[in-house]
Amino acid sequence: MKAMIDACHGFFTLPDEEREEFKSSNDVLEMFNCGTSYNLDLDKFLKWRDFFNARVHPEFYALSKPAGVSEVSLKFSRKTRQVALEITSAIAESLGLDPSYIHHAMNTDRGFEILAANYNPPCPQTESAIGLPRHTDSGLFTLLIQNEMNGLQVEHNGKWATIDVPPNCFFVNLADQMDILTNGKYKSLIHRATLNNKATRISVVFSHGPSADTVIAPAPELLEKHGQAPKYIGMNYIEYMKIQLSGKSYQKSTLDHMRYKHAG
Ligand SMILES: O=C(O)CCC(=O)C(=O)O
Numbered sequence: 001m002k003a004m005i006d007a008c009h010g011f012f013t014l015p016d017e018e019r020e021e022f023k024s025s026n027d028v029l030e031m032f033n034c035g036t037s038y039n040l041d042l043d044k045f046l047k048w049r050d051f052f053n054a055r056v057h058p059e060f061y062a063l064s065k066p067a068g069v070s071e072v073s074l075k076f077s078r079k080t081r082q083v084a085l086e087i088t089s090a091i092a093e094s095l096g097l098d099p100s101y102i103h104h105a106m107n108t109d110r111g112f113e114i115l116a117a118n119y120n121p122p123c124p125q126t127e128s129a130i131g132l133p134r135h136t137d138s139g140l141f142t143l144l145i146q147n148e149m150n151g152l153q154v155e156h157n158g159k160w161a162t163i164d165v166p167p168n169c170f171f172v173n174l175a176d177q178m179d180i181l182t183n184g185k186y187k188s189l190i191h192r193a194t195l196n197n198k199a200t201r202i203s204v205v206f207s208h209g210p211s212a213d214t215v216i217a218p219a220p221e222l223l224e225k226h227g228q229a230p231k232y233i234g235m236n237y238i239e240y241m242k243i244q245l246s247g248k249s250y251q252k253s254t255l256d257h258m259r260y261k262h263a264g
């Protein structure tokens with residue numbers, strides 16, 4: 001984990017013109033991208049953040065600078081994927097389903113996985129800027145690690161709670177597709193990243209998702225078992241990510257677009 005954070009630090013401290021090489025369009029299927037904003041076209045207030053992201057599964061892409069970043073990203077992504085697959089089985093079991101249920105339903109053998117990193121230098125005006133505004137993640141869940149600086153906050157009972165993520169630990173953040181699949185039982189977490197004025201914060205996130213072509217809808221087995229009506233319409237994962245990136249759901253959850261009107 002430390003090697004991954006160090007590699008990210010190396011990337012973010014490269015000269016601007018070297019990082020520019022990895023800049024690409026804001027398209028879901030780009031192999032990688034980097035920049036200084038959350039939604040390049042839609043940002044309305046001061047964001048104090050550099051980022052990069054790379055698709056690491058089913059095909060593996062990585063930044064090629066600085067030296068070693070690609071190897072570290074590959075090792076980190078492989079190992080983190082194993083953890084994600086085990087968590088996926090455990091969630092299925094916790095719902096009374098076969099441990100392989102979610103793997104099959106979400107085609108995780110071809111799961112769409114992204115490795116991303118956020119870099120927030122110390123900020124002189126922490127009240128008027130943000131690392132990342134309020135959002136939910138789009139996959140099944142996200143695994144997050146960080147350097148020694150806290151900054152992640154989750155919305156709980158209408159208030160922001162700061163999350164302490166100790167070194168060498170993953171914070172597991174449930175995301176939209178798990179909410180849809182479980183018909184709201186495993187709720188997608190609303191979160192944001194705040195800034196500090198003392199030291200640089202680096203977070204690395206691994207988004208574990210269904211395959212790009214999977215249509216995700218509430219699991220029929222769960223609806224039947226609990227006698228529930230589906231709360232969400234079904235949608236193909238790539239379409240979902242496009243809505244998320246398009247900014248239609250800016251500062252809101254893309255999930256709201258998927259909710260049946262009758263559903264609570
Ligand atoms: O930096 C953080 O703690 C949050 C990052 C995050 O939410 C994201 O990249 O989606």
Ligand SMILES: [Fe+2]
Nearest residue numbers: 135136137191
């Ligand atoms: Fe997030």
